Amino acid sequence: MSADEEKPGWTSLPMGAVLVTPGSAERNKTGTWRLKRPVLDAKKCTNCLICWIYCPDAAIMRGAKTVEFSYDYCKGCGICANECPLKAIAMTEET
């Protein structure tokens, strides 16, 4: 795998798999796992934040007028679409 060649080898990794700086999970983009993508109908969204509360992965951000999705981390579970009382979120196939 070419991606592995860019990763650090055993001689440069910190001993014992210690993560020496906090916040490294942010760099690990997990959105590629997603099969379905939530898409917001901004006209229907009232910014009630129910989806924001229910998202198990903190992948929904609060915006000025509507919520926004972070596609870097959203895994497409569809809980937001299921919980939205206004049916403002549609799950669409990832291409």
Place this chain on the structure above:
Amino acid sequence: MNGDEAVAFAAKQAKVDVVSAYPITPQTIIVERFSDYVANGEVDTQFVCVESEHSALSACVGSSLVGSRVFTATSSQGLALMHEVLYLASGLRTPIVMAVANRALSAPINIHNDHSDMMGSRDCGWIQVYAENAQEAYDWTLQAFKIAEDPKVSLPVTVNLDGFTISHAMEGVAVLGDYEADQLVGKRHATYTLDTANPMTFGALTLPDYYSEFKRQQVEAMNNSPPVIAAVTDEFKKISGREYSAISAFNIKDADAVVMCLGSIAGTARTVASRLRMQGKRVGVIKIWQYRPFPTKEVAELLSNVKCLGVIDRAVSFGAPYGALCSDVASTKVLTGIRTKLFNVVCGLGGRDVKPSDIEGIFNRALRYAAGEPVDEPFSLVGVRD
């Protein structure tokens, strides 16, 4: 003092910060004596009482990650219960020192000595040394802290002492003065520590793209340890006059037939070998002090002119061609091309006395094979009733 007391005294002189342990025969006296030190205010150590060995070693791992010097002790079922945490300690590179008063594993239940406990956890990534008597148990425990905590190593160490035979047997033990012990062991300087002012993540998930690299680091740490152990034993010799290395060889020069063992059997083997020497038989004894990392090169050098070696194991590796120690010697043979004939004997299980006559029988077989007879029994249990 007995072996357990000697170990507890070494831990005291090493000024350990944390002890977490759970009592189990025949290790109990170690923890009892150490809790006396704590109760009497003789040590500045946090003694963490827990409900099991699994928790004991877990508390040790956490304490070690803070940067503390950590000690614990166990035996048999206790070591087995620690099994998964043993791998955490080595994988997280926590330089814990643990005394294992070796005892047989159940079933049937037995409280006496053999090596099935440590051999059952042989591949846990810890450095493993075996003592022959209370003196060696004391000496190795003290040295173990300096070996484990060396930044080039940073691995946990088990100091093995045969249950009852060493743990409960009273002997004269020469101890260092507190000042000398302190000079030898020094302070621990941890590379990474749990620290709220400088947060780090320990024990994070590593997937197939990283796990191998960390195992490779552990291989390297193990490989780094022999020169560190040599430096520590050198320094120890200067202070104490007592000399240690990976192996102790007895009458090995010009020996045709040699017996190899771990732990307390070595004393009996040397006595028998001396008697046979007086009869003109060219026999010697190899005692392995440093079992992990296995001293492959040194074993090969010692065996280069030996015609036959009988290896004594004190644990059965069920279904395997040889016991654990003999398997390592067989690997050494393949790796180095030495031509020594090899046979394996398992004895002393569950505290069964290994008599001089048993050892003499092994020497006589080795001499016969050395003289040209083919090895008719490459693996056997000795001292078992039919």
